Amino acid sequence: MAQFLDTTAVSHELTQLIKKADEKLYLISPYLQIATALKDLIRERDSRKIDIRVVYGKQDKLNPEDLSFLQELSSVKVSFCENLHAKCYLNESTAIITSMNLYQYSQQNNREMGIKVDKATDTELYNEIVAESRRIIQTSTEPQFIVKKKIPEPSTPQMQKKPSSQSGFCIRCKTTIPLDPSHPLCSTCYQSWANYSDPTYREKHCHVCGKSSQTSYAKPICYDCFKKMTK
Template sequence: MAKFLNTSATNYFLEELIKNAKDRLILISPFLRLNDKIKELLEDKNRLKIDVRVVYGKNELQPEEIKWLKDLTYLRTSFCKNLHAKCYLNEETCIITSLNLYEFSQVNNNEMGVLVQRSEDTQLYNETYEEAQRIIRISDEIRISVETVEKEVEISPQNSDESSPNKLTTSKLAQKLGLKTPELLEKLIQAGYLEPRDGLNFITQKSKQAGGEFRKSPKYGSYLLWPEDLHP
């Protein structure tokens, strides 16, 4: 059955939840400012190529936070308007809590929450997971896992993938191929369509020759379009 958590227990089990994630990790928090321990754990998940989704609701990220997030290839961030829920899940455990993923809250505030184990409360876990997925679906992905840099290219906001009917974004191409986005990114790098440098993935000449396009918009930032028949 669900276990009650006070502030210190919430922090402890949150770290354990992140540490023990083997397949997926979902972190939903209106406010986002990570302490060094959480960053260390997420960097380890990135090295292990674990799919991490972070959803936040207050657009107040500091420049150093943005740069750190961009360096994690397998971590995707989304912005959800009017978000107030705080929920953290891996494939076996979830925490529903008042605690933001915010360093000040973790140190200074009095918080509480509940710990749910999938093996003991399957229905409650599944209902929480489904609601987390709904929140992800209605949020705007700020940085698709591929992060491209090509300073000389600027595409006007109205030029979106709707104007390229035979091309797909990286996430949509991954879905079509039956892959997770991080898996497709790895294949694109191995095939020479992307070149990783300094924590970012750069579009290559081979990408351009194959029909890959760099796009940039004020709302979604940098992203790529690929021919729908591309098979890296």
Template sequence: MAKFLNTSATNYFLEEMIKDAKDRLVLISPFLKLNDRMKELLADKDRLKIDVRIVYGKSELQPEEINWLKELTYIRTSFCKNLHAKCYLNEDICIITSLNLYEFSQVNNNEMGVLIRRSDDPELYKDAYEEAQRIIRISDEVRITMERVSSEGEGKQDNEEATGKLTSSKLAQKLGLKTSELIEKLIAQEFLEDRDGKPYITQKGKDAGGEFRMSPKFGPYFLWPESLTI
């Protein structure tokens, strides 16, 4: 039978669920900003080579989260558009709750949730697990490992000034192109490659001076040398 959880119980069982995961761990939360305790628990799962999937739904992933996730091998992060669900599960239990995986929510908000044990409610657990897997399938895996992000960067303009390079939109404007046209040309010349409709920088693009950046305000973008030949 499912168990009702208040705020403190949700936080307690969430921590216990992460600690007890031996095979898999799925964390689905629109907002992602981890406190130190949560990072410590997840880093331990990474050391134990536990398969961890984190799905979030807001594009403003903080630079400190990106830099921290970059160091972890067995934690994969995905972005799901229009995500509102909050669901956390391992191979034995599932928590469905109003609680975001966000340090402010865990400390300040009044939350409610339910705890589902696989041994007590196998069908209910199965339904929740299958829906979590569907959300993972429709989400876009974030290639955190592509570039380290500077926590001092405040946005595209700061990075342009610091590097002397232009964003794709600024470079397109300089060349008299639409941004989409520039992206197509960069893909055609193998500076970028198309993966499921999204551009990713290639080694050739990096060798030409291109850089991948992630801004907490603007999301992912590229910087290019002003003299790049298209």
């Protein structure tokens, strides 16, 4: 059952949600002004190489220092969604829908409320929140102001560096989607996959070439394409 959160509880549960993120962390908020304590938590999660997505919606209200901070982290992908009004924060086990922006002033001065949803007790509702969050992420764009990441290049191939304008394929149904090996499913198939969230579940197609291949969410590219991309 969803849990109601008052102002204090929203801030506390958001902190816990970030602390406990071991696989993914989605932070969706029109306004960004990140408190120092939350920056420290996000930086610590980034060091664990989890999938961190931050979506904002107000270019004119954006603090350049916050954007620079996020873009310098190696595991964080920042994007802009025009007309964004939703505020949603989630990890692999918990989601929070709230009136509170990821904005320091809101946390310290505003009266806020929200609900907390746990995947273990409200699986269907949690999955619906994840699916809608993924749709927001997929329709968002890279910010105009981009900072070069300071983290050294890892030894493993950086598939994510493929231009976002290129097309790929859903590894389950072969629908054409943006080329992004970290999200190789279309929105419809992702909703089905999210019911179990098994990154090793065997899929049918290569995300790059679309040919029949034994792939998975964790390894969405066939061997031939993998070799070409790592040359």
